[in-house]
Amino acid sequence: MVKQLPPAVTAYLTNRNGCSLIIAWSVKQEKMEKYAQKMLQLQERVIELLEKLDERFEKLSNALLDWAPESLKNQLLDNTDLKGILKIGDTKFFQLKKCRVFPTYRLNGKDYYLENEVLEAIRIHRTN
Numbered sequence: 001m002v003k004q005l006p007p008a009v010t011a012y013l014t015n016r017n018g019c020s021l022i023i024a025w026s027v028k029q030e031k032m033e034k035y036a037q038k039m040l041q042l043q044e045r046v047i048e049l050l051e052k053l054d055e056r057f058e059k060l061s062n063a064l065l066d067w068a069p070e071s072l073k074n075q076l077l078d079n080t081d082l083k084g085i086l087k088i089g090d091t092k093f094f095q096l097k098k099c100r101v102f103p104t105y106r107l108n109g110k111d112y113y114l115e116n117e118v119l120e121a122i123r124i125h126r127t128n
Helices: 027-067 070-075 079-086 090-098 115-125
Strands: 008-014 020-026 076-078 105-107 110-114
Touching: 076 079, 076 115, 079 090, 079 110, 110 115
Parallel strands: none
Antiparallel strands: 008 020, 076 110, 105 110
16 A cells, blocks of 8 residues: 655755755645735735725815815815914814814815804804
Protein backbone atom coordinates (compact mmCIF):
# COMPACT_ATOMS: atom_id res chain seq x y z
CA MET A 1 0.00 0.00 0.00
CA VAL A 2 1.37 3.36 -1.02
CA LYS A 3 1.04 6.15 1.52
CA GLN A 4 -0.42 9.29 -0.05
CA LEU A 5 1.41 12.45 0.89
CA PRO A 6 -0.44 15.73 1.30
CA PRO A 7 -0.15 17.92 -1.78
CA ALA A 8 2.64 20.45 -1.48
CA VAL A 9 4.60 22.74 -3.70
CA THR A 10 8.33 22.70 -3.24
CA ALA A 11 10.70 25.39 -4.40
CA TYR A 12 14.44 25.11 -4.47
CA LEU A 13 16.43 28.23 -3.87
CA THR A 14 20.16 28.64 -3.99
CA ASN A 15 21.78 31.36 -1.90
CA ARG A 16 25.01 33.20 -2.71
CA ASN A 17 27.17 30.54 -1.06
CA GLY A 18 25.76 27.83 -3.28
CA CYS A 19 23.73 26.18 -0.52
CA SER A 20 20.33 24.92 -1.56
CA LEU A 21 17.31 25.74 0.53
CA ILE A 22 14.09 23.86 0.25
CA ILE A 23 10.90 25.76 0.91
CA ALA A 24 7.58 23.94 0.92
CA TRP A 25 4.20 25.61 0.90
CA SER A 26 1.06 23.70 1.49
CA VAL A 27 -1.86 24.16 -0.84
CA LYS A 28 -3.79 25.81 2.01
CA GLN A 29 -1.13 28.48 2.36
CA GLU A 30 -1.26 29.11 -1.38
CA LYS A 31 -5.03 29.50 -1.22
CA MET A 32 -4.71 31.88 1.72
CA GLU A 33 -2.19 33.96 -0.21
CA LYS A 34 -4.56 34.08 -3.19
CA TYR A 35 -7.45 35.14 -0.93
CA ALA A 36 -5.29 37.81 0.70
CA GLN A 37 -4.22 39.07 -2.74
CA LYS A 38 -7.85 39.16 -3.89
CA MET A 39 -8.89 41.04 -0.72
CA LEU A 40 -6.17 43.64 -1.33
CA GLN A 41 -7.34 44.09 -4.91
CA LEU A 42 -10.94 44.51 -3.75
CA GLN A 43 -9.88 46.99 -1.07
CA GLU A 44 -7.95 49.03 -3.64
CA ARG A 45 -11.00 49.02 -5.94
CA VAL A 46 -13.30 50.19 -3.12
CA ILE A 47 -10.89 53.03 -2.27
CA GLU A 48 -10.72 53.99 -5.94
CA LEU A 49 -14.54 54.06 -6.22
CA LEU A 50 -14.88 56.11 -3.02
CA GLU A 51 -12.39 58.66 -4.33
CA LYS A 52 -14.36 58.95 -7.60
CA LEU A 53 -17.58 59.35 -5.63
CA ASP A 54 -16.01 62.07 -3.48
CA GLU A 55 -14.84 63.95 -6.58
CA ARG A 56 -18.28 63.66 -8.12
CA PHE A 57 -19.98 64.90 -4.95
CA GLU A 58 -17.61 67.86 -4.77
CA LYS A 59 -18.39 68.82 -8.39
CA LEU A 60 -22.13 68.52 -7.76
CA SER A 61 -22.02 70.59 -4.58
CA ASN A 62 -19.95 73.28 -6.33
CA ALA A 63 -22.47 73.32 -9.17
CA LEU A 64 -25.31 73.62 -6.66
CA LEU A 65 -23.66 76.61 -4.98
CA ASP A 66 -23.10 78.25 -8.38
CA TRP A 67 -26.72 77.60 -9.33
CA ALA A 68 -28.26 78.88 -6.08
CA PRO A 69 -30.17 82.15 -6.42
CA GLU A 70 -28.76 85.29 -4.81
CA SER A 71 -31.55 85.35 -2.21
CA LEU A 72 -30.42 81.95 -0.91
CA LYS A 73 -26.73 82.86 -1.06
CA ASN A 74 -27.44 85.84 1.17
CA GLN A 75 -29.03 83.50 3.71
CA LEU A 76 -26.06 81.11 3.88
CA LEU A 77 -23.65 81.73 6.73
CA ASP A 78 -20.30 80.07 7.36
CA ASN A 79 -18.45 79.72 10.68
CA THR A 80 -16.79 83.13 10.38
CA ASP A 81 -20.06 84.87 9.55
CA LEU A 82 -21.87 83.24 12.46
CA LYS A 83 -19.10 84.05 14.97
CA GLY A 84 -19.16 87.66 13.80
CA ILE A 85 -22.93 87.96 14.09
CA LEU A 86 -23.01 86.39 17.55
CA LYS A 87 -19.83 88.25 18.63
CA ILE A 88 -18.27 85.13 20.15
CA GLY A 89 -14.84 83.56 19.93
CA ASP A 90 -13.72 80.20 18.64
CA THR A 91 -14.04 78.39 21.98
CA LYS A 92 -17.63 79.45 22.66
CA PHE A 93 -18.58 78.88 19.03
CA PHE A 94 -17.29 75.29 19.05
CA GLN A 95 -19.04 74.66 22.38
CA LEU A 96 -22.32 75.71 20.75
CA LYS A 97 -21.50 73.67 17.68
CA LYS A 98 -20.72 70.61 19.82
CA CYS A 99 -24.11 70.95 21.54
CA ARG A 100 -25.72 71.14 18.08
CA VAL A 101 -27.52 74.37 18.83
CA PHE A 102 -27.51 75.35 15.14
CA PRO A 103 -28.44 72.96 12.30
CA THR A 104 -25.29 72.51 10.22
CA TYR A 105 -24.96 71.74 6.51
CA ARG A 106 -21.60 70.46 5.25
CA LEU A 107 -20.50 71.10 1.67
CA ASN A 108 -16.96 70.48 0.43
CA GLY A 109 -15.71 70.07 3.98
CA LYS A 110 -17.07 73.48 5.00
CA ASP A 111 -19.95 74.09 7.42
CA TYR A 112 -22.84 76.34 6.47
CA TYR A 113 -25.87 77.58 8.39
CA LEU A 114 -29.15 79.02 7.18
CA GLU A 115 -29.85 82.45 8.58
CA ASN A 116 -33.49 81.74 9.42
CA GLU A 117 -32.57 78.48 11.26
CA VAL A 118 -29.94 80.34 13.31
CA LEU A 119 -32.54 82.95 14.31
CA GLU A 120 -35.00 80.19 15.24
CA ALA A 121 -32.35 78.43 17.36
CA ILE A 122 -31.63 81.70 19.15
CA ARG A 123 -35.35 82.14 19.86
CA ILE A 124 -35.63 78.59 21.23
CA HIS A 125 -32.56 78.86 23.45
CA ARG A 126 -33.09 82.38 24.74
CA THR A 127 -33.42 82.95 28.49
CA ASN A 128 -36.14 85.11 29.97
